[in-house]
Amino acid sequence: MASSDASGSQLEKIRHTFSHVMAMAVQKLFPKAQVTIGPSTKQGFYYDFDNPDPFTEKDLKAIKKEMIKIINKGLPVTCETVSREEAQRRIEALGEPYKLEILEGLQDPITLYHLGEEWWDLCAGPHVSSTKDLNPKAFELESVAGAYWRGDETRAQLQRIYGTAWETPQQLEDYKHRREEAKRRDHRKLGKELGLFIFSDDVGPGLPLWTPKGTVLRSTLEDFLKQEQVKRGYLSVVTPHIARVDLFKVSGHWQNYREDMFPLMADDEAARLAEQGFVMKPMNCPFHIQIYKSELRSYRELPMRLAEFGTVYRYEQSGELGGLTRVRGFTVDDSHLFVTPEQLDDEFLKVVDLILSVFGSLKLKNFTARLSFRDPESDKYIGSDAAWETSQNAIRRAVQTLGMDYFEAPGEAAFYGPKLDFIFRDALEREWQLGTVQVDYNLPERFDLEYVAEDGSRQRPVMIHRAPFGSLERLIGILIEEYAGDFPLWLAPTQVRLLPVTEEQLGYAKQVAEQMLARGVRAEVDTSGERLGKMIRNAETSKVPVMAVIGAKEVEANALSIRTRAQGELGSIAAVEVVERVAGAIANRADF
């Protein structure tokens, strides 16, 4: 037997070994549990088991105890290379069907890792050399969850136990602290505290209701993007939220996307059986296509860029809903560009430029570009191989031209075409897609779209679907977490709060507020009659960027004593100057 190999970081080895120790502990306590896979993760490790009864959180305590016993035994971790036949014989002797299936997919050499004499697992390693190298005070079993064997929901659901593991107890504490900090940024928590949006059981899950403050965020973002789009030749349109199901039969949604759609609204049972009636729209494209199709289009009109903040409804599975990042009704900053094949590359680049510029204005930097291509093995896509190749190549060409960092992800495409997606992370490190650009040769075909070319011939346009924000809901969720609720001045629901020291100054405060409102500054007066300290505290906790204290001196001097969240007290400034400065900063999307 050779000793454990040396590749992989120490922490990865520790975590991977922890997963084996956990598997050993589980099999000791639950002899019927079968082992499957158990890798290390970014924060720790997990292991998937097949057990007749699901594990509960109580079981985790017992498992942890058993793990500590194993660690304290100081079992050597050793690697053994065996022949395929030998591995198969031993796994069969243990009666571990999942391991046998794993073995079938493995390349030589086949290695087994032993924990002392008592337990072994088919595994590629690497591991630490002894359980002594694991600190029993630097790990925690965190949760149990169902996970499908091989990630396939049609196969057995296994029990996954997640743990976190570190080199020292201090690192474990740091991790817990980081996680607590992240929870503070959670947009669901901040959204409630700052009064931005609510959910109502009476309305339904995944259907956010926007309060006045939250609506400021939405409309400010909308206005901002609309301005950018006007500059770039986009045309605004408005379309209904429902349509005949037939429209979605032509687009292919009914055949390919039906399980994500709210059920058909049919007049009666006969209509239901005949699949006749109305549905809520899951996407805006078929509607914009109708507008394009409503007239015979000339090549002179292209590119035609139809844009709409279109609210769509998707029947997401209940377990997938969460906060604003995954909802059932959301507003896409959608646009569909109808272009000639020759215009495609240039227009695609312009779209990406718009998206990057918008992200820049929002100071969003932590994203990655994903080329979401089709899975060549799957049949869930519409359209010809040639069309797919052409559009995927167009996307690849574009990101290469721009010199962007990107990665390709087969199987992530929309059913009608490939996408360039912009992926962000939330406070808890979960990945979400925001912006997206898609090249589509298929819907123009299905809807038989045409334009008249220079030579008088009828030609087929190409479509670009694009949404820089992806959805307002998800974007705002990510923005809340990115800013930790501390919005930049131009986005802040309340930009200035005026704080009269005594009620004597209330009249003057209201007067100044009027002036600010007249200049488009979102100002409000604290009329609570509280003491100054309390008013400041309230303004700070509701994350108002600019506070203006007004006492007798300020009224006398027609001034405001300014305090900003970012810089603290700035001293007394003439009221007229403050109004101009705030209005100017908002217009430039700058700080006060």
Place this chain on the structure above:
RNA sequence: GCUGGUGUAGCUCAGCUGGUAGAGCAGCUGAUUUGUAAUCAGCCGGUCGCAAGUUCGAAUCUUGUCACCAGCUCCA
């Protein structure tokens, strides 16, 4: 949809092994007229998510259901 967990006043939470609920903040009222992160006092506020069941008796136990949280699958 699946696995595990949670669900008590507007918010954050307490309520041991069953004996029909409590705090802080918020809100309202009064006093205080206050100068850069919480003035004091009083009052209001909950059929303990909902529905069945067990029990003399359920916020506490059982079942179902709804919602939320973590994860899986899926996705903007």
